[in-house]
Amino acid sequence: QVQLVESGGGLVQAGGSLRLSCAASGGTFSQYAMGWFRQAPGREREFLAAISWSGRSKYYAESVKGRLTISRDNAKNTVYLQMDSLKPGDTAVYYCAATVRYLVVAPVDYEYWGQGTQVTVSS
Numbered sequence: 095q096v097q098l099v100e101s102g103g104g105l106v107q108a109g110g111s112l113r114l115s116c117a118a119s120g121g122t123f124s125q126y127a128m129g130w131f132r133q134a135p136g137r138e139r140e141f142l143a144a145i146s147w148s149g150r151s152k153y154y155a156e157s158v159k160g161r162l163t164i165s166r167d168n169a170k171n172t173v174y175l176q177m178d179s180l181k182p183g184d185t186a187v188y189y190c191a192a193t194v195r196y197l198v199v200a201p202v203d204y205e206y207w208g209q210g211t212q213v214t215v216s217s
Contacts, residue, residue: 096121096192096206103188103211106180110215114175116190116208123171124148127193129204130164130175132186132213139189141199145173153197180215188213 102114116128129144143164144153152164163176173190188211191204198204 098190098208100190100208100211103213105214108181108215108217110180111178114188116173118171124168128173129191131189134186139201144197182215182217184215
C-alpha cells in the first residue's frame with residue numbers, strides 16, 4: 095500500500111510559478127510510474143503529466159506542454175510538478191497518483207492517489 099501526500103499548493107498571481115511536491119511512503123517508490131492530475135469544480139479529473147519509474151521518460155498533456163515540468167527523486171521518494179506561467183484557468187485541486195503501468199493517462203489506471211493540494215491563480 096502506497097501513501098501519497100501532496101504539498102506546495104497555494105495562491106499565486108497569474109504569470110507566477112509554483113512547485114508541487116508529492117511524497118510517497120509505504121511502498122517501493124521506484125517501482126511506480128507517477129502522474130499528476132487536476133480537478134476544477136464541476137469538471138472531470140484532468141491528466142497533466144506522467145513520469146516513468148526511472149524518470150527518463152515523461153509525457154505531458156498537450157494543453158500544458160511547455161508550462162509544466164514533471165520530475166522525480168527516487169532517493170527522496172518524491173515526485174514534483176513545476177508549474178510556470180500560471181493562468182486563472184489553472185485553478186484546481188492538484189493530485190499525484192501512482193501506477194504500476196507505463197505512462198498511462200486515464201485516472202482509472204492509477205492505483206494510488208494523494209488527497210490533493212489546492213492551487214488558486216488570481217488574475
